[in-house]
Amino acid sequence: MSAEARLPGFAPPLIESEIPDLGDLHIEPRSSSSCWRGYNRESLKHVGRNHPVLVRRLVELFSRPGDTIGDPLAGIGTVLVEGARLGRSGWGCEFDARYGILACRNVELVDGATVRLEVGKDARSELKYVGGLACIITSPPYPNAHDAGSSEKQEVLRQKAKLHAGQGYRIAPGHLLHGNWRTNFIELWQACRPALAYNGVLCVITKDWVEEDQRFDFTRIVAEGIRDAGYELVGRHWRVVDRVGFHTFGHRTQYRKKTGRVPLFIDHEDVIIARSAE
Numbered sequence: 001m002s003a004e005a006r007l008p009g010f011a012p013p014l015i016e017s018e019i020p021d022l023g024d025l026h027i028e029p030r031s032s033s034s035c036w037r038g039y040n041r042e043s044l045k046h047v048g049r050n051h052p053v054l055v056r057r058l059v060e061l062f063s064r065p066g067d068t069i070g071d072p073l074a075g076i077g078t079v080l081v082e083g084a085r086l087g088r089s090g091w092g093c094e095f096d097a098r099y100g101i102l103a104c105r106n107v108e109l110v111d112g113a114t115v116r117l118e119v120g121k122d123a124r125s126e127l128k129y130v131g132g133l134a135c136i137i138t139s140p141p142y143p144n145a146h147d148a149g150s151s152e153k154q155e156v157l158r159q160k161a162k163l164h165a166g167q168g169y170r171i172a173p174g175h176l177l178h179g180n181w182r183t184n185f186i187e188l189w190q191a192c193r194p195a196l197a198y199n200g201v202l203c204v205i206t207k208d209w210v211e212e213d214q215r216f217d218f219t220r221i222v223a224e225g226i227r228d229a230g231y232e233l234v235g236r237h238w239r240v241v242d243r244v245g246f247h248t249f250g251h252r253t254q255y256r257k258k259t260g261r262v263p264l265f266i267d268h269e270d271v272i273i274a275r276s277a278e
Helices: 041-045 052-062 078-085 097-108 123-129 151-166 181-195 218-228 249-259
Strands: 021-023 068-071 089-094 115-119 133-138 196-211 214-216 231-237 265-276
Touching: 041 097, 052 078, 052 133, 052 196, 052 265, 068 078, 078 089, 078 097, 078 115, 089 097, 089 123, 097 115, 123 181, 133 181, 181 196, 181 218, 196 218, 218 231, 218 265
Parallel strands: 021 231, 068 089, 068 133, 089 115, 133 196
Antiparallel strands: 196 214, 196 265, 231 265
16 A cells, blocks of 8 residues: 555554464365355355355354354354354344345344344444454455555456446445445444454454456455554464455356456455454
């Protein structure tokens, strides 16, 4: 991130070596259909869904049975579903009502689930009513071209935004991608801090991507925002989901037809682990 793109008062950009390496979690590739058993089939249409096995591992690592966990960007409810299966209560919020309703349907498939899910609301406002979360496990949406950095990276993000828009991705006031997404992300991480229990952990799943040898280091940018929101970066689990393509073959083909460009290829998927610095 260039100095010109940063807001006054922010700390200097991170370099990769400043985020402690916690190693590889060795999660199986997303293509394994068995991991989506127990979810509504409509869930597979969400392009940014998290790997259930990865979420399950994080729930096991950073909470205990009987704890309450949270996801302010609940999507199809993967964190809430996997937490309920492991005996955790859950709180979640999903701005997009379509996915929020789908998350409710997925949670209903888990016997005895104790989950509160806010649908169609901005988590930055709803988190002030939440407390005592053992951990927050979430994944921010992919940004659009606004404030993306170099012109090459702006073009990469612009094409991603077009693809998302074609799939009905909602960019409306209250969505984290509406306006300055860097500032919106930091506001969300700040709102998460008082919702965490003492020694509670923030786990953020992110992805870097490359196109024609141009890398967008989204993981580092997200880590900078978490640090600027007042967290201590405990570390980073890297390459937790090996991938060879951008989502599914169908999505790659659709991307090529819509843009005329070589499809994006995900480099790897990371998990940033952080605790409040206070």
